[in-house]
Every structure is written in structure tokens, then in C-alpha cells.
Amino acid sequence: MNSFAESPWRKNLYNIACLLFMAATLIVMSLSAGGWDITGSKGTHMRSELCDHKRDIPDGRTLFQQVCAAGGTERAFSGVHDRVDESNTSGTYRCACCGEPLFPAVAKFHSGSGWPSFTAPVANALGYRKDILQFGSTEVHCAACGAHLGHVFDDGPPATGLRFCINSVCLWRDDGSSSVATDQIPWILNAYLVLLVLFGFCASCCVLTKSAVIAAYPYYVKKRGQHNSGG
Numbered sequence: 001m002n003s004f005a006e007s008p009w010r011k012n013l014y015n016i017a018c019l020l021f022m023a024a025t026l027i028v029m030s031l032s033a034g035g036w037d038i039t040g041s042k043g044t045h046m047r048s049e050l051c052d053h054k055r056d057i058p059d060g061r062t063l064f065q066q067v068c069a070a071g072g073t074e075r076a077f078s079g080v081h082d083r084v085d086e087s088n089t090s091g092t093y094r095c096a097c098c099g100e101p102l103f104p105a106v107a108k109f110h111s112g113s114g115w116p117s118f119t120a121p122v123a124n125a126l127g128y129r130k131d132i133l134q135f136g137s138t139e140v141h142c143a144a145c146g147a148h149l150g151h152v153f154d155d156g157p158p159a160t161g162l163r164f165c166i167n168s169v170c171l172w173r174d175d176g177s178s179s180v181a182t183d184q185i186p187w188i189l190n191a192y193l194v195l196l197v198l199f200g201f202c203a204s205c206c207v208l209t210k211s212a213v214i215a216a217y218p219y220y221v222k223k224r225g226q227h228n229s230g231g
């Protein structure tokens with residue numbers, strides 16, 4: 001008699017592998033920048049009292065509220081900073097609410113996406129949040145005031161490999177100051193990998209459910225038999 005083939009480990013090998021896969025998924029998602037937020041609290045943390053309300057907002061104050069305070073997204077190719085001449089690499093892009101430096105102008109590049117794009121932020125300027133309902137994309141906000149800025153993706157140019165895709169309305173360009181980009185780049189989970197992982201997660205759940213149904217079926221038949229003979 002082959003004891004390994006009969007052992008519970010062997011019988012449950014598939015279920016154990018699925019559980020390990022799910023645990024690994026949770027760990028990997030938690031390690032990526034911003035962790036894992038399933039409550040969908042994106043863009044609702046702007047501390048309006050920290051905003052400089054006297055500063056002019058070229059893209060409009062209504063849009064500023066909709067995007068930076070409420071977590072929305074401006075129309076592509078509509079923002080003033082998307083149309084700016086990128087050969088001018090002096091100056092700093094600051095938060096349109098609180099004025100903290102966010103990105104050096106030298107880190108800006110033309111992505112063609114329709115939103116101002118940067119390869120790296122100023123050190124400690126940003127906070128990150130991940131919303132599972134947005135397929136694992138990583139939200140970016142101002143670390144000082146909480147204003148929603150945009151998202152970060154891992155398909156940027158070689159220097160960092162990151163593309164910080166930022167709403168123009170949440171930025172103001174300060175030509176009179178300079179700043180340096182950080183080399184402490186966060187690890188960003190690839191959104192396509194997240195989709196793949198979610199698919200695997202669902203498939204694992206299906207397998208586990210099927211196993212549970214198969215395991216419970218003899219008890220169901222027995223119970224039903226007792227019920228029928230009793231009645």
C-alpha cells in the first residue's frame with residue numbers, strides 16, 4: 001500500500017497550493033507602494049485649511065475641487081502644464097493647494113498621455129494609496145496636505161522606469177526655486193500583474209469551492225437518505 005498516495009497531504013496538495021498562492025498574493029500586494037486599500041477612500045483627504053486660497057489656479061478653481069479635493073481626473077490634453085515647453089528644465093512643480101515642492105522640472109518628460117508626466121518626485125513629497133477597485137493602480141497624493149495628484153505606473157523611461165501621471169490642475173510651476181529628485185524610488189506593483197494575480201485568485205477560489213462541494217456531497221446524500229427513510 002502506497003502510504004503517500006493515501007496521505008491527507010497528497011489528497012489536499014491542490015488546496016494547500018491554492019492557499020499558499022493566495023497568501024503570497026496578499027503579501028506581494030501589501031509590499032507594493034501604498035499597500036492595499038479596499039475601502040476606496042481615494043482622494044478624500046485634502047486638508048483644505050492648508051491651501052493657499054489666494055493663489056491663482058489657471059485650470060480653474062472648480063476643476064481644482066473636483067480633481068485635487070475629490071479625487072477626480074481632468075480631461076486629457078487639457079491642462080496648462082501638459083502643454084508646457086519641456087526643454088525649460090529649471091524650476092519646481094509645487095502642490096497647487098499647499099505649495100510644497102513635488103517634482104523638479106528636470107524630471108518632467110513628454111509621455112504623450114495627455115497629463116504632465118514625471119520620472120521621480122522630490123524626497124518624501126508624495127504619499128501612495130492603492131485601490132483594488134481600480135485594478136491595483138497606485139494613487140499619488142501630496143504628503144503634506146493630502147491633495148489627490150494622479151497615479152504612478154511602472155512604464156516610465158529607463159532612469160527610474162516610473163511614470164508619475166499627474167493632473168495639471170494640482171500643480172503650479174515655481175520658476176524661482178530648484179529641487180532635486182529622490183533616488184529612493186518606491187516599488188510599484190505592475191497593474192497587469194495585479195490583473196493576472198486576481199484571475200489566479202478567483203480560479204483558486206473556484207477550485208477550493210469545487211473541492212468543498214465534492215467533499216460534502218457524501219454527507220449530503222447520507223443526510224438526505226436518513227431524511228427520506230424517516231419521513
Ligand SMILES: [Zn+2]
Pocket residue numbers: 095096097098099100142143144145146147
Ligand atoms: Zn499639498
